[in-house]
Amino acid sequence: MLKTQRRLASKLLGVGEERVWLDPSKFKEIKEAITRVDIDNLIDKGVIKKKALVGQSRSRARALHLKKRKGRRKGYGSRKGLKSARSNFTWLEQVRVLRAELVKQREAGKIDGDTFRFLYRKIKGNAFHSLTHMRSVIEEMKKEKV
Numbered sequence: 001m002l003k004t005q006r007r008l009a010s011k012l013l014g015v016g017e018e019r020v021w022l023d024p025s026k027f028k029e030i031k032e033a034i035t036r037v038d039i040d041n042l043i044d045k046g047v048i049k050k051k052a053l054v055g056q057s058r059s060r061a062r063a064l065h066l067k068k069r070k071g072r073r074k075g076y077g078s079r080k081g082l083k084s085a086r087s088n089f090t091w092l093e094q095v096r097v098l099r100a101e102l103v104k105q106r107e108a109g110k111i112d113g114d115t116f117r118f119l120y121r122k123i124k125g126n127a128f129h130s131l132t133h134m135r136s137v138i139e140e141m142k143k144e145k146v
Contacts, residue, residue, distance in 0.1 A: 005030050005048075008039045013050045021049045091126075098123045098134055105138065115141060 002022060010017045022030055026047045033039050042048045067073055079086070099120065106116045128134040
């Protein structure tokens with residue numbers, strides 16, 4: 001048994017004992033090495049080495065991601081949450097578009113701060129079907145002010 005040699009080598013290599021590789025053909029040479037200097041010499045010779053780290057492959061995860069991007073794996077068994085919760089993302093995208101347009105209009109000076117705040121709340125309340133609808137409402141508000 002080479003427990004002492006393995007322990008000394010792990011200390012010198014800075015890895016765990018499981019990651020120490022001992023050359024099976026040089027068994028006698030390793031057995032005779034009983035000091036740190038002896039083990040260090042064997043490491044320099046290449047008789048004792050440290051094994052490479054074993055990582056976790058992402059190839060399966062990449063393949064799964066590709067399938068999901070194609071729209072697969074969305075059946076009943078893969079779903080979590082209500083239908084309304086899953087469709088929330090489309091609402092979010094629409095709200096962001098409307099809010100961005102509102103900011104543009106305010107920065108361009110087409111609407112004032114009060115109108116901006118009023119319309120911002122309307123967007124949150126889902127009052128507009130689309131960007132075109134919101135623009136038409138803004139035009140009507142302008143006509144009423146004049």
